[in-house]
Amino acid sequence: MNDTKKYKFTLNPLSTIILSPREQSCFLCNNKEMKKIKGEDGRFSYTDSIKFVYPFYQYGMYEEYEPSNAQYYIPGSSIKGAVGSSLISFDDIRVDGQNISLRNLYKLQNIRTDSAEEKPKLGIFFPKVAIETLDSGTELNGELFTGENPVAVLQDAQQRSTDKLKQLLKQINAILLKYEGESREIKEKDILCLMKSKLETLLREISSTDQNRYLIILGGYKGLNLSGVFPHEAAGAIYIDTENKLPHGLAWIRLE
Template sequence: MIEVEYKITIKSSLIISPRSDRAFYRDLDNSIEEKCIKDINNKCLNYDKLKIIYPFYRYGIYDSYSPEKAEYYIPGTSVKGALTNPNAKRTNKDIKLMVDDIKINNDMIVLRNLYKIQYINDPNKKTVLKPFFDNVGVEMVKGNQDKGTLTGKLYTDSMETVEYLLENANFVTKEKIERMINYLNRIINNKKEKIDRVNDIKKVKDNLSILIKNELDKSKNLLFLGGYKGLINSIYLNEDEEINSAVFIDCDTMLPHGLVSINLSTENNEQFIN
């Protein structure tokens, strides 16, 4: 096995949350202390209505919501799952892969509502991008931030395997993004005048087009990581398949959640380890 170091750049907010029994409740059990949330002030969170918080992955068990004390991390299994997508169009091979957890600085975590494009298939309501359950806050890694990249390590049999995984993930991601652009176009064309703030949806579509041009067409390795990507970005579809999918959007970057780029560190070599 060889050790390979890689860098992750967060393009849009990243959500990886443990089971719901780890949630914190503002009124039910008083596990959310007001002093921990009173200074939260951002356009993507309705503080007054906040009742439940779903935390990002963290080491240990906490009885109350204390983000300043938490040890946040991206599970290595999440990275492994994103790299070994079983729905790839290209032939899969037997891959030996282990991935370490990646620790995250506390100041990279933000608390926000989930934003969703709602009423897509309801002919009687206007389609709109707005908070989905505005009493629920979700911790996430902030996207497009200036705090640099995250560093991770994986272990596999050769650099050839790593290059295969990245190429394959890049291929699948481009297919998913192109399909989502088409899906958003379909929403715009089908609902037309029945869209509230149509420019919000157009902005998401335009940002995805720019991302393809700036990232995927320049041989950078882009992939979806974590949750709340929506079904359309979670599975591989054949060209003739259509799907009605929930569309969750990062209200800051106006992109789907979980878009990250992964690039290998320049100092990697093929030294085998025991």
């Protein structure tokens, strides 16, 4: 067995990341509490009917939703799960609360490709629920530990990410066939076309650059096609980061 070594890296989300502890119940909030929080901080983007908040990972236990006092972090085990290797481990990464925002979750529904008449609809998934997310464009510093070559481990992780994105693109292309011949502007069509273009650009960037950075897919609400690599076509919901027109959870790991 090789000696374990420590390596520094940066984590750069391309889209919002959702990491919420399953064992922790959501916070029940009333309108007065939510309006106070929303008025104090402009980072929050959600409907006014929110009653339930699913928090990002945070140290300690809280009886009430108090984002200003929360100590947020990304569990090292979550990054390890995204990389998908037992040969590497990660420390937790502390996250400044200024990089956490509360958002509604958007889901593309009615996406069966075997029905030409049924058009997909993009809408808020459970309007009374909001989820804390890590903002895209954030740069976080972390440490990983491995006795192997970290480049090889991260290259394998990136290849799996690439395969998953290709699955999602195949699903998006099948959905877009429903709109052939439509000349009018349709919100769902426009978003999917932009999402397709961005993913294709990202895949080209992965294959044509060697900048010591590797794409992983981190966190939840990614949709079935980004949860694994399947031998056959996988249907399932598509959750969309509507601000970035990308799936949730896309992030670069860059070795220093």
